[in-house]
Amino acid sequence: METEFTANDQVAPEEMQSLLESVGGAPYSSIERNATALSGSIFVAAARHKGRLVGLLRLVGDGAYVLHVADMQVHPDFQRKGVGRKLMGMAIDFARKKKTGTGDNSGEFTLFARAGADAFYEKLGFILAPNGMVLTDTGSRRNHELDHQRRWAKQRAKR
Numbered sequence: 001m002e003t004e005f006t007a008n009d010q011v012a013p014e015e016m017q018s019l020l021e022s023v024g025g026a027p028y029s030s031i032e033r034n035a036t037a038l039s040g041s042i043f044v045a046a047a048r049h050k051g052r053l054v055g056l057l058r059l060v061g062d063g064a065y066v067l068h069v070a071d072m073q074v075h076p077d078f079q080r081k082g083v084g085r086k087l088m089g090m091a092i093d094f095a096r097k098k099k100t101g102t103g104d105n106s107g108e109f110t111l112f113a114r115a116g117a118d119a120f121y122e123k124l125g126f127i128l129a130p131n132g133m134v135l136t137d138t139g140s141r142r143n144h145e146l147d148h149q150r151r152w153a154k155q156r157a158k159r
């Protein structure tokens with residue numbers, strides 16, 4: 001059976017949690033926060049195999065000047081099969097329709113790449129933006145972010 005792709009499908013917070021757990025991205029998520037995140041998303045693209053959620057992309061933003069990729073996850077059993085490319089293609093089509101951060105349209109279509117995922121995004125047309133900034137309101141948060149940046153840069157340098 002083929003993988004099916006849908007835009008603005010009803011994704012349940014529980015299946016989002018299972019997908020996040022499968023890629024090791026769940027320590028900070030919960031069913032309750034997933035529900036808030038899903039209902040606050042301006043665009044949701046889902047990939048399903050036999051009904052099971054195997055890929056998810058969420059965009060947040062104002063639909064005019066700003067779109068940001070809040071989730072881009074593909075289940076490990078379905079990675080490197082074109083699922084991520086298809087989901088991002090749907091998101092870019094949405095951005096083009098909204099005239100946000102595409103072509104000659106004003107605005108920004110942004111994301112933060114996980115360590116190792118930058119190569120994937122570069123294949124799809126994204127470039128590094130060193131002027132991106134992240135709020136750190138406590139020392140521990142700042143250290144956490146700086147540690148993440150060091151690991152990210154180290155992994156990128158290996159390419």
Ligand SMILES: CC(C)(COP(=O)(O)OP(=O)(O)OC[C@H]1O[C@@H](n2cnc3c(N)ncnc32)[C@H](O)[C@@H]1OP(=O)(O)O)[C@@H](O)C(=O)NCCC(=O)NCCS
Pocket residue numbers: 023072073074075078079080081082083084085086112113114116117119120123
């Ligand atoms: C990163 C991720 C979304 C990519 O999705 P995917 O379905 O595996 O990617 P695709 O099969 O559509 O790949 C598209 C292209 O990117 C390449 N690619 C995919 N992942 C890559 C990676 N980690 N490093 C380098 N290239 C990668 C593929 O080889 C393919 O190239 P090609 O078209 O020249 O053959 C997926 O691996 C994933 O969910 N990983 C775990 C969670 C994660 O890191 N998410 C990103 C959060 S920022």
